[in-house]
Amino acid sequence: EDKVVQSPLSLVVHEGDTVTLNCSYEVTNFRSLLWYKQEKKAPTFLFMLTSSGIEKKSGRLSSILDKKELSSILNITATQTGDSAIYLCAVFNAGGTSYGKLTFGQGTILTVHP
């Protein structure tokens, strides 16, 4: 069974701090790893990492995929209160009847204090 584990489960920091969120996975027919930010109801897409795109950056956020270690990290530098959210990691299964299925980790709750 596909499995995704995130750590830490929660994190409290102050504005300006840098944080690193971790995601490890075990999945058959791996195609990509995705990071989402969830503030209210809907997860908002952040990054997608594949074998051909193992590092992504957007502003203060960046992410790296380590296919050898079956893991990924999401870095947020110079955190702001608006970064407070649940960060979800998911892996995309591209095999057979599971094609398209996203398996999610538990999420990391990030709280940024002023």
Add this chain to the structure above:
Amino acid sequence: SAVISQKPSRDICQRGTSLTIQCQVDSQVTMMFWYRQQPGQSLTLIATANQGSEATYESGFVIDKFPISRPNLTFSTLTVSNMSPEDSSIYLCSVLKGDLWGQFFGPGTRLTVL
């Protein structure tokens, strides 16, 4: 990406009733999915909505409880039948568009069952 809308945004329902949630996409998509997020939990895939055929359900989810329709490539519905308080969750539709190895989520439906 894709612009996805869901209706209703939220609802409060009585035990034993049914609710149908609609998901509309602004363009044709390859695949549509329905997820559930119970309070304090991560997202779990309910089923893949197949155009012109029966949905493919994940383990633990059955058609009688969660009937799904997908009459065309831009629209799908999920019905939560004979509801109980345990069905109180956020229900999310997501889409996979073309060769993009990722998924985008609709705004979600927050369901409370009394």
